[in-house]
Amino acid sequence: MHHYPSMFSHPKEDSVAGFVVFLVALPLCLGIAIACGLPPVSGLIAGIVGGLVVPFISRSPLSVTGPAAGLTSIVLVEVQHLGGVNPFLTAVIIAGLLQFLLGVLRTGRFAAVVPSSVIKGMLAAIGITIILKQLPVAVGSDGGLSTMLSQHNAGAVSIALLSLAILYGWKYTPMAKIKLVSPALVVVVLASVTAALVSSNPTFALEARHFVNVPLGGAGALYSALPRPEFAAFMNPAAWMAGATIAVVASIETLLSLQAIDRLDPLKRHSPPDRELLAQGTANAVSGLLGGLPVTAVIVRSGANVNAGGRERLSALIHGLLLLGAVLLAGPLLNRIPLACLAAVLIQVGLNLCKPTLFTTQVKLGITQLLPFAITIAAVLVLDLLKGVIVGIVVGIVFVLYENSKRAxxxxxxxxxxxxxxxxxxxxxxxxxxxxxxxxxxxxxxxxxxxxxxxxxxxxxxxxxxxxxxxxxxxxxxxxxxxxxxxxxxxxxxx
Structure with missing residues (x-):
C-alpha cells in the first residue's frame, strides 16, 4: 500500500508555488470561459472548485485542476445543442457523476490504450479550434472570421499584437528567470494599463463589450449572477450524451496530464489514476452545480506548479483560495482587463497544441502514425471532439490490425x-x-x-x-x- 504524506507537510514551498499557479490560472480561467461563450465568472468558479475540492480527494501531489482549453470546442457545441447554459450545466453534473463511476470501476488504466497519434490529433484539432474562435475576439469583433475585416477595433488589435509579442518574447528577457512573474499576468496588467491610457483616443478606445464582465457587489451579487443548472434536463437524453462526451474527453485529458506531471516530478512519485477520476468527478459535479465550467487536471497550471517548486497538494489548494479572493475582492480590477489580451493568451495556448513541429514529427514517423493523426484532426473539426476521437481510434485500430497481419x-x-x-x-x-x-x-x-x-x-x-x-x-x-x-x-x- 502506498503512503501519501499530508498536503501540509511543505507549507513554505507550496505557498510560493500556489501563488505562482494563481497568477498563471487567473487569466486562463477568464479567457477559457469567454472562449466557451460562458460568463467569465463561470471560469473562475471552475478554477476555485478545482483548487478547493480536488486536493482533498486526489493523491496527485503536483497536478492542478481548472477549466481546460481542451474542452472549449465541446462546451461551444453542447451549449448550442442543448439550448443554453442552464441545461449544459446539468450535463456537467452528469459528467462528474460518470467520472466518479469510472473511478469506482477502476478504469483509469485503460486511458493508455488510446493511440498516441489519435491523442496528438485531438490536441492539435483543439488548438486549431481555439485559434479560429479567438482571432475575432483579438481584433474586437463580435462575429466570426468573416467579420474580422469589416468589424474590428484598432485598440483591440494593438493590444492583441502587444500581448503576443510579450508572450513569445518573454523567454528572451531577464524577467523569465523570476518564477513569481507570470508572462500571462504581465500581459493582463500591461493590456489593462494600455486600455486605460488610450480610453480618450477615439481611434484606439475600447468599448464596454471589449472588457471582462465580472459581477460586482461581493458574494451575494456573485451568487445571484451565476447561471443555474436546469434539473429538468436530467430527463433529456441529449444532456446525458453531452455529459458522457465531457466525461470521456475530460478523463482522457486528466490522465494524460497526470502521466506528464509524474514525469516532471523531481521525486518521481506515482499518482493513482482511479483516485484522480474520483476527485475530478466530484469537482465537475460541484462545478456544474455552482455554475462553473467542466474541469480537468491541466498541464499548463501543473507545469507552473512544478517549476515554482511545489511539493504537495497544498499549492493547488492555495491557488483555489486566491482565486476565490480575487472573485470576491478584486471584481473592479478584473473588469478592466481587455478581452483582446485574453484572446492572445489563448491563441498562444492553441498554437502550442498544434505547433508545426508536431506535424513534421508525425510525417517522419510514417504513414501509420500520420494518417490516424490527420484523420483525427479532420474528423474533430468536421464532426465534434468525441466523434472525431472515435473515428481516430477506429483508424488507429485498423492500422494496428494491418501491421499485425503482415509477416506474422x-x-x-x-x-x-x-x-x-x-x-x-x-x-x-x-x-x-x-x-x-x-x-x-x-x-x-x-x-x-x-x-x-x-x-x-x-x-x-x-x-x-x-x-x-x-x-x-x-x-x-x-x-x-x-x-x-x-x-x-x-x-x-x-x-
Whole structure:
C-alpha cells in the first residue's frame, strides 16, 4: 500500500508555488470561459472548485485542476445543442457523476490504450479550434472570421499584437528567470494599463463589450449572477450524451496530464489514476452545480506548479483560495482587463497544441502514425471532439490490425530445400491472410517445419495449419509442427 504524506507537510514551498499557479490560472480561467461563450465568472468558479475540492480527494501531489482549453470546442457545441447554459450545466453534473463511476470501476488504466497519434490529433484539432474562435475576439469583433475585416477595433488589435509579442518574447528577457512573474499576468496588467491610457483616443478606445464582465457587489451579487443548472434536463437524453462526451474527453485529458506531471516530478512519485477520476468527478459535479465550467487536471497550471517548486497538494489548494479572493475582492480590477489580451493568451495556448513541429514529427514517423493523426484532426473539426476521437481510434485500430497481419510468420527456405517457418509474433485471426499466403508458397513434395514455440496461437490460425496439414497428405508435403497444440483443430475451417 502506498503512503501519501499530508498536503501540509511543505507549507513554505507550496505557498510560493500556489501563488505562482494563481497568477498563471487567473487569466486562463477568464479567457477559457469567454472562449466557451460562458460568463467569465463561470471560469473562475471552475478554477476555485478545482483548487478547493480536488486536493482533498486526489493523491496527485503536483497536478492542478481548472477549466481546460481542451474542452472549449465541446462546451461551444453542447451549449448550442442543448439550448443554453442552464441545461449544459446539468450535463456537467452528469459528467462528474460518470467520472466518479469510472473511478469506482477502476478504469483509469485503460486511458493508455488510446493511440498516441489519435491523442496528438485531438490536441492539435483543439488548438486549431481555439485559434479560429479567438482571432475575432483579438481584433474586437463580435462575429466570426468573416467579420474580422469589416468589424474590428484598432485598440483591440494593438493590444492583441502587444500581448503576443510579450508572450513569445518573454523567454528572451531577464524577467523569465523570476518564477513569481507570470508572462500571462504581465500581459493582463500591461493590456489593462494600455486600455486605460488610450480610453480618450477615439481611434484606439475600447468599448464596454471589449472588457471582462465580472459581477460586482461581493458574494451575494456573485451568487445571484451565476447561471443555474436546469434539473429538468436530467430527463433529456441529449444532456446525458453531452455529459458522457465531457466525461470521456475530460478523463482522457486528466490522465494524460497526470502521466506528464509524474514525469516532471523531481521525486518521481506515482499518482493513482482511479483516485484522480474520483476527485475530478466530484469537482465537475460541484462545478456544474455552482455554475462553473467542466474541469480537468491541466498541464499548463501543473507545469507552473512544478517549476515554482511545489511539493504537495497544498499549492493547488492555495491557488483555489486566491482565486476565490480575487472573485470576491478584486471584481473592479478584473473588469478592466481587455478581452483582446485574453484572446492572445489563448491563441498562444492553441498554437502550442498544434505547433508545426508536431506535424513534421508525425510525417517522419510514417504513414501509420500520420494518417490516424490527420484523420483525427479532420474528423474533430468536421464532426465534434468525441466523434472525431472515435473515428481516430477506429483508424488507429485498423492500422494496428494491418501491421499485425503482415509477416506474422517468417519463412526461409534453407540450403537443403526445407521451409523453416517461424512465428515471430502471436498468431491471431488478423494474421490469417499473411499466414495463408506464406503457406501457399510451398510446392508439392517439399518439407516444412512450422515453429510456434513461446507464441500464442489462436484457434483460427490452428485451423489454418490443420487444413494445410490435411492438404499436405495429398500433395506429398512433409510437415513438422513445433510448439503448437493442434489436438482440437479441425482441417477445412481455415480456408
Amino acid at each position: 510468420v517468417v519463412a526461409i527456405k534453407d540450403d537443403a530445400g526445407v521451409w523453416q517457418m517461424r512465428f515471430r509474433r502471436d498468431g491471431t485471426f488478423v494474421s490469417k491472410p499473411g499466414i495463408i499466403s506464406t503457406l501457399e508458397e510451398v510446392d508439392d513434395g517439399e518439407t516444412v517445419i512450422i515453429d510456434g514455440t513461446d507464441e500464442y496461437i489462436d484457434h483460427d490460425v490452428k485451423e489454418v495449419l490443420a487444413t494445410f496439414i490435411e492438404d499436405a497428405e495429398h500433395r506429398n508435403i512433409t510437415v513438422t509442427v513445433r510448439g503448437i497444440d493442434l489436438t482440437h483443430a479441425q482441417g477445412g475451417g481455415g480456408h
